[in-house]
Amino acid sequence: KGLLGKEHERTPRITSHFSQKERVTMKEALKGAIQIPTVSFSSKELNTTALTEFGRYIRKVFPTVFQTSFIQHEVVGEYSHLFMVRGSDPSLQPYMLLAHIDVVPAPDEGWDVPPFSGLERDGFIYGRGTLDNKNSLMAIMQALELLLIRNYIPRRPFFIALGHDEEVSGVNGAQKISALLQARGIQLAFIVDEGSFILDGFIPNLKKPFAMISVSEKGAMNLMLQVNMTPGHSSAPPKETSIGILSAAVSRLEQTPMPNMFGDGPMKMALQQLANEFPFPANIILSNLWLFRPLVSRWMERNDITNALVRTTTALTMFNAGVKVNVIPPVAQAIVNLRIDPAQTVQEVLKLAKDIVADDRVQFQVLDAFDPLPVSPSDYQALGYQLLRQTIHSVFPEINIVVPGICIGNTDSRHYTNLTTGIYRFNPIYLQPQGFRSIHGINEKISVQAYETQVKFIFELIQNADADRMPAPHLHEL
Ligand SMILES: CCCCCCCC/C=C\CCCCCCCC(=O)N[C@@H](CCCCN)C(=O)O
Numbered sequence: 125k126g127l128l129g130k131e132h133e134r135t136p137r138i139t140s141h142f143s144q145k146e147r148v149t150m151k152e153a154l155k156g157a158i159q160i161p162t163v164s165f166s167s168k169e170l171n172t173t174a175l176t177e178f179g180r181y182i183r184k185v186f187p188t189v190f191q192t193s194f195i196q197h198e199v200v201g202e203y204s205h206l207f208m209v210r211g212s213d214p215s216l217q218p219y220m221l222l223a224h225i226d227v228v229p230a231p232d233e234g235w236d237v238p239p240f241s242g243l244e245r246d247g248f249i250y251g252r253g254t255l256d257n258k259n260s261l262m263a264i265m266q267a268l269e270l271l272l273i274r275n276y277i278p279r280r281p282f283f284i285a286l287g288h289d290e291e292v293s294g295v296n297g298a299q300k301i302s303a304l305l306q307a308r309g310i311q312l313a314f315i316v317d318e319g320s321f322i323l324d325g326f327i328p329n330l331k332k333p334f335a336m337i338s339v340s341e342k343g344a345m346n347l348m349l350q351v352n353m354t355p356g357h358s359s360a361p362p363k364e365t366s367i368g369i370l371s372a373a374v375s376r377l378e379q380t381p382m383p384n385m386f387g388d389g390p391m392k393m394a395l396q397q398l399a400n401e402f403p404f405p406a407n408i409i410l411s412n413l414w415l416f417r418p419l420v421s422r423w424m425e426r427n428d429i430t431n432a433l434v435r436t437t438t439a440l441t442m443f444n445a446g447v448k449v450n451v452i453p454p455v456a457q458a459i460v461n462l463r464i465d466p467a468q469t470v471q472e473v474l475k476l477a478k479d480i481v482a483d484d485r486v487q488f489q490v491l492d493a494f495d496p497l498p499v500s501p502s503d504y505q506a507l508g509y510q511l512l513r514q515t516i517h518s519v520f521p522e523i524n525i526v527v528p529g530i531c532i533g534n535t536d537s538r539h540y541t542n543l544t545t546g547i548y549r550f551n552p553i554y555l556q557p558q559g560f561r562s563i564h565g566i567n568e569k570i571s572v573q574a575y576e577t578q579v580k581f582i583f584e585l586i587q588n589a590d591a592d593r594m595p596a597p598h599l600h601e602l
């Protein structure tokens with residue numbers, strides 16, 4: 125019986141063994157993808173030449189995907205790509221795999237090798253996009269290519285959506301794909317996107333790596349603060365200038381953290397599930413959050429990453445003022461980038477920010493904002509979560525902890541809430557704090573072995589989604 129109760133013939137399972145030639149081909153394909161500088165500089169400035177070249181590139185390196193009769197390909201929003209893999213059992217609800225083509229800028233400074241060289245050194249492929257997110261894109265396409273070459277016919281239909289402007293909003297890529305699928309009446313069983321990893325070394329005292337599948341993602345708000353003053357001669361300055369007033373305002377925002385929201389959400393569930401992995405007394409503390417919640421909330425504040433998991437963060441990212449050395453500045457402007465905790469809303473955070481600044485001379489303008497994403501299910505009935513968990517256990521047998529969490533950044537998946545309630549953000553890659561800092565930073569790199577494993581993961585995931593039954597709970601979790 126199929127998952128929806130229908131009899132269906134299946135193609136036999138194919139082991140994820142890749143020949144030496146295939147392994148070389150797949151890593152060279154990733155290097156080629158890194159060499160195409162698909163940079164999004166701003167929502168108005170994308171490298172469209174590179175995006176067009178990327179479209180040609182995927183046609184060249186994944187010919188079977190483009191030639192297969194049961195796969196329909198279309199270009200959306202000029203540079204994004206949507207693939208529909210029909211699947212032999214149309215009664216099964218489709219799912220969707222997401223990745224994005226664009227990358228953030230990468231000036232050469234500070235890199236050990238040029239960021240768009242795709243050079244291999246000491247077993248690592250270097251370059252912008254090796255973790256965010258051409259690794260996922262190429263692994264999804266590569267896994268499908270390899271399955272098709274082996275004559276695998278997927279049973280459950282699925283989509284692959286490759287957005288071209290994720291790094292600057294996703295409005296012309298993911299948002300258009302989402303609208304297109306909605307207009308076609310498509311509802312998805314689940315979505316898998318970037319946004320979390322197998323985390324290694326992020327929590328002091330926790331030696332064991334664990335997989336975190338993000339089941340929600342923070343909201344965001346870009347807030348412009350502005351102070352206007354009458355300009356004049358700097359030789360007889362007023363007591364306060366627009367620069368002084370605005371500096372004090374943004375400093376208050378920076379010095380006054382938003383409330384710690386650690387409580388009932390996915391992070392509480394994650395820590396409870398991790399409790400037994402900690403040495404005494406942390407194991408006891410984390411197993412008794414009804415008593416130690418205040419202590420644990422404060423403990424989470426102690427480093428920047430875990431802090432970001434328990435509260436709305438406030439980052440002062442831009443400041444502009446002044447026209448000439450001897451002119452009292454008529455206007456000062458600052459931009460504050462806030463990442464909103466899943467337990468709060470844009471309106472609540474805006475009010476808190478105004479209360480913290482508490483100065484009527486400072487004007488507030490919301491440039492753009494969206495609420496946090498709903499929490500996707502992670503129970504035993506949640507197909508997407510369970511398929512990921514099952515695939516993690518089989519591809520990474522050494523990982524016996526899989527926990528739900530939240531994504532502190534934003535992803536294209538937020539444009540798809542109209543199509544499914546099951547949105548899971550997970551990149552099957554080991555990530556250490558140094559690797560985390562390389563994302564949007566310098567020396568972003570992936571080991572050849574990690575990339576091969578990522579291809580294997582998707583190869584297995586697609587086949588797991590075609591299985592007869594829901595994945596069984598892992599022994600460790602019973
Ligand atoms: C208790 C567990 C400790 C967990 C530690 C968590 C470590 C965090 C790991 C991974 C997070 C990586 C997030 C990657 C996704 C970010 C994608 C991104 O950069 N998106 C941009 C979108 C910009 C859109 C324009 N508004 C962004 O968020 O800025």
Ligand SMILES: [Zn+2]
Nearest residue numbers: 224256257318
């Ligand atoms: Zn990304």
Ligand SMILES: [Zn+2]
Nearest residue numbers: 228256291564
């Ligand atoms: Zn990014």
